Amino acid sequence: MHSEFIILGAGISGISTSYFLEKSGFSSIILDISNPLSGSGSTMKSAGIISHFFPFKEEIKAVSNSLKFYDEIINDSSENISYNNSGxxxxxxxxxxxxxxxxxxxxxxxxxxxxxxxxxxxxxxxxxxxxxxxxxxxxxxNSGYYDINHLFPIIIKQLKSKNINFFNNIEIKTIEHQNYFTFHTNHGIFTSDKVIITGGAWSNKIANMFNCTINFxxxxxxxxxxxxxxxxxxxxxxxxxxxxxxxxxxxxxxxxxxxxxxxxxxxxxxxxxxxxxxxxxxxxxxxxxxxxxxxxxxxxxxxxxxxxxxxxxSEDSRPLIGKLDDDIFFLGCFNGLGIMLAPGCSKLLVDFITKNIINDDFSPFNIQRFNNNNI
Ligand SMILES: Cc1cc2nc3c(=O)[nH]c(=O)nc-3n(C[C@H](O)[C@H](O)[C@H](O)COP(=O)(O)OP(=O)(O)OC[C@H]3O[C@@H](n4cnc5c(N)ncnc54)[C@H](O)[C@@H]3O)c2cc1C
Missing domain, CATH: 3.30.9.10 (D-Amino Acid Oxidase, subunit A, domain 2)
Known part of the structure; x- marks a missing residue:
């Protein structure tokens, strides 16, 4: 199976990235080593809090964009779930x-x-x-919370209805990279032009499979x-x-x-x-x-x-997004605030990859600020 992007990790970072890719007309396959609804990923463990209480305007903007993402998904679904705008x-x-x-x-x-x-x-x-x-x-x-145990399964269901290919319990055996990436897995062969790593705490282990390192x-x-x-x-x-x-x-x-x-x-x-x-x-x-x-x-x-x-x-407690190596990208390091930050940041990452947009919203989160990648 071939796709323009393979996303490694199906927590809120990977799922929201595939959503924005699809909206921009790009195909993606999401591979997760376990089941994001029951495995050890952080998303289902979160308290679901979304807040605009930040010392930086870029994070506040990312939170507002995350709220728009949740709104869009819920409006597209026929599910009855509301944001508790408690303050x-x-x-x-x-x-x-x-x-x-x-x-x-x-x-x-x-x-x-x-x-x-x-x-x-x-x-x-x-x-x-x-x-x-x-x-x-x-x-x-305008801060509040979602019941994440209710919301995240809805988000995954909505993405599946958009024909985004999503595979759980994937064990990657080998990866080859020539003109494109080839993943040999326990579920067969997947190929893609580009790779996005969204593996939460496992991201550095995943990056190592591509001979890259992410410092966090x-x-x-x-x-x-x-x-x-x-x-x-x-x-x-x-x-x-x-x-x-x-x-x-x-x-x-x-x-x-x-x-x-x-x-x-x-x-x-x-x-x-x-x-x-x-x-x-x-x-x-x-x-x-x-x-x-x-x-x-x-x-x-x-x-x-x-x-x-x-x-x-990350070293400055701000998100890390951007390019790790040729055709390999990363999104993560939300300092324990990924439910509120990840969707907003994944939109910035998708705009960066697909339209080469490097603006004032993206730059403070750009992984290149630490020069800790493999380029
Ligand atoms: C107790 C707790 C409370 C929290 N409360 C909040 C809150 O109220 N508000 C908030 O904004 N944030 C909160 N957070 C933080 C938030 O949950 C995380 O920042 C967010 O879920 C990170 O999402 P992610 O997609 O980057 O990572 P994860 O959700 O961890 O997803 C990573 C995925 O990668 C997969 N993976 C691992 N290895 C591989 C591999 N080799 N190949 C493919 N896939 C792989 C994992 O199985 C997992 O599904 C909380 C966290 C915790 C633990």
Whole structure:
């Protein structure tokens, strides 16, 4: 089977890339080593949060384009799924003030709506939350979340209906490159003119098959859903996403009696194939303690579910997209924010490959800024 592009990795990066290629009139085949709906890829593990709270206008624009992508897919499908436009409430203490002003400048220049509140104003709006009196709170308005367990299968189904060839459980045995690429696999031979690597934490392993290297760090991150049984008079599910700038802890409603909490990260330097979820008691205790700082008068627990996954980050924590070698391209390193950034960035990558567009939106993410590729 031949296609103009072979995309390696069927998480949100690979899937959205094939979507924009198809829209621009190019054919693609997506190959995944496992099943992206049940394998160890990060997409199905995410909390589904989409936020415009960034210190750079290019990321904010990418997020807006990602939202358009999700909108288009949902409108094209007959599925009933909605974006919960809850807003994101970020807490900033005095030590974060300088950083906060970078976020606000970027949001202002991108026309991303936000409002500032002091603790008194906020406790009038959200009496169930506790806000220390020395903290400032910012609400980023057009931020929210999707139920990714519902959304991602819909996205994959929609792509399949567009005749994008998609193969799971593919084991690549050998790759040849002469005028085009030939992949010998357990499902037969696939050929393509160009290759795009979208393998998340596995991307460097994939790049090595082409004698390329991609430099990034890998982190593990965890999330847990806690019951909050005695929710205040208000419905828990109407709360915004909560985010503490000082330690990266975030939370979002799941239902009227449960909340998802997650934290930043721990560096992971092993082989991503060997990453195993460990039920981490310390993490759950820490999350419980953090949950209590948001909801001081609630009886929090028990834990309904907890899980973990990997994410990757570049040297400057900004996405990496662009050319690795002749006819080999890469998209990734979303610093744990790929649901909100990947579709917007895949559009930039497709415009770069198919129309040679290198503009101000693309340049800050261009992999060439580190000169760490094989050219
Ligand atoms: C707990 C957690 C919570 C998160 N919450 C959020 C959130 O709220 N909002 C947000 O924006 N982001 C969030 N993220 C981050 C987000 O999930 C990732 O940034 C995003 O899913 C990365 O997508 P990807 O397609 O690049 O990689 P992945 O989804 O990891 O996909 C990579 C794919 O490559 C495949 N693959 C591996 N090796 C090969 C090979 N040799 N050949 C072919 N295919 C291969 C894998 O099977 C996998 O399907 C979260 C992540 C975690 C772990």
């Amino acid at each position: 994101l409430l970020a807490f900033c203490n005095n030590s974060d003030k300088e950083t906060l002003s970078q976020f606000l400048d970027a949001m202002k220049s991108s026309n991303a709506d936000y409002s500032l509140f002091d603790s008194k104003e906020l406790s009038d709006i959200y009496p169930m939350l506790s806000i220390p009196s020395d903290e400032i709170a910012v609400i980023s308005k 760090d890998t982190y593990s991150t965890q999330a847990a859903i806690f019951s909050i049984p005695q929710a205040y008079n208000n419905d828990l599910s109407s709360l915004p996403i909560l985010y503490k700038m000082s330690n990266g802890v975030y939370g979002r409603p799941v239902s009227s009696s449960s909340f998802l909490f997650g934290d930043g990260s721990t560096k992971y330097s092993g082989d991503p194939d060997n990453f195993k979820f460990k039920n981490d008691k310390n993490f759950l205790e820490y999350m419980l303690q953090q949950a209590n700082t948001f909801f001081p008068n609630q009886k929090i627990g028990p834990v309904q579910k907890n899980w973990s996954g990997l994410y990757t980050s």
